[in-house]
Amino acid sequence: MRVKRLYCNKDLYGHTYIRKGMSILKPTKLTFINGKPTLVSYDKIVRKDNDKAYNFHRNVEENDYVKFYHSTEWKHKRQEILERDYGLCQRCGMDAELVDHIIPSKDDWIDRLNNDNLQSLCRGCHKIKTKREWMKHHKGLERYMNINIVCGLPASGKTTYVKQHMTEHDLIYDYDELMQALTGLPLHQTNYDVHDYVSLFFDQMLRKLKAEQTFNNVWIIKTLPDKRIDTLLSNYHRINHIVIMTDPNVCEERLRERKERISFQKILNGFKTADFTGYRVVKNG
Ligand SMILES: [Zn+2]
Numbered sequence: 001m002r003v004k005r006l007y008c009n010k011d012l013y014g015h016t017y018i019r020k021g022m023s024i025l026k027p028t029k030l031t032f033i034n035g036k037p038t039l040v041s042y043d044k045i046v047r048k049d050n051d052k053a054y055n056f057h058r059n060v061e062e063n064d065y066v067k068f069y070h071s072t073e074w075k076h077k078r079q080e081i082l083e084r085d086y087g088l089c090q091r092c093g094m095d096a097e098l099v100d101h102i103i104p105s106k107d108d109w110i111d112r113l114n115n116d117n118l119q120s121l122c123r124g125c126h127k128i129k130t131k132r133e134w135m136k137h138h139k140g141l142e143r144y145m146n147i148n149i150v151c152g153l154p155a156s157g158k159t160t161y162v163k164q165h166m167t168e169h170d171l172i173y174d175y176d177e178l179m180q181a182l183t184g185l186p187l188h189q190t191n192y193d194v195h196d197y198v199s200l201f202f203d204q205m206l207r208k209l210k211a212e213q214t215f216n217n218v219w220i221i222k223t224l225p226d227k228r229i230d231t232l233l234s235n236y237h238r239i240n241h242i243v244i245m246t247d248p249n250v251c252e253e254r255l256r257e258r259k260e261r262i263s264f265q266k267i268l269n270g271f272k273t274a275d276f277t278g279y280r281v282v283k284n285g
Pocket of ligand 1: 089090091092093094121122123124125126
């Protein structure tokens, strides 16, 4: 049996050549010449075609952007959003100076006139946002953010579950805890006037989360499933659905021990009839 021997040589720049007998095989690369995939020597410069195609597409696209931002349609929309946001920057609350696409129009052309994708911003906040987007695009800072919805009866152990699974850079929305913080009332007691504020924060949070990759995890702690979360975020993030199943008697006992007076039976009835399709069941206690 004859064995062909291969030799390797390195050139000045450290590129490896494979020497087969006397002839030298240079490394190759795949490129497009007149639209056809072709193997060429790695150091051959074939850029004209690609550059032309690239420039053509870029010009067309940028033309569309310029046209869009000058359109009456956009000018009306811009005014509408500024009025909706009371002329306030949605990040810092100062006077808004412009209307921003939460998901940049270059990434999501279809949603360029969608109210849910628009927000009023001041110039300072817009600059910070644009810079962060640039970093994500150019430095690959984008991380995978999980949205975890954790449902369960009061005192079923939802908060404990989250505390056991959270990381150091998470966002936790806990309706009951927020209510307690904003009212000073004991846990699970609701002041219906404050409810609007806690919900308002929730709506704003969902809107902002669409374009966000900031956190490792977002935890949304609620008694019952909320379809709105899926409707608003499923196109943008992976959503995990978790329901903590604890014996209702155990929950009721815990609530009694904590001297929490809530209409447990009413909540339990709602819980029993709720649709937990697609939820992962975590048994507890
Ligand atoms: Zn601002």
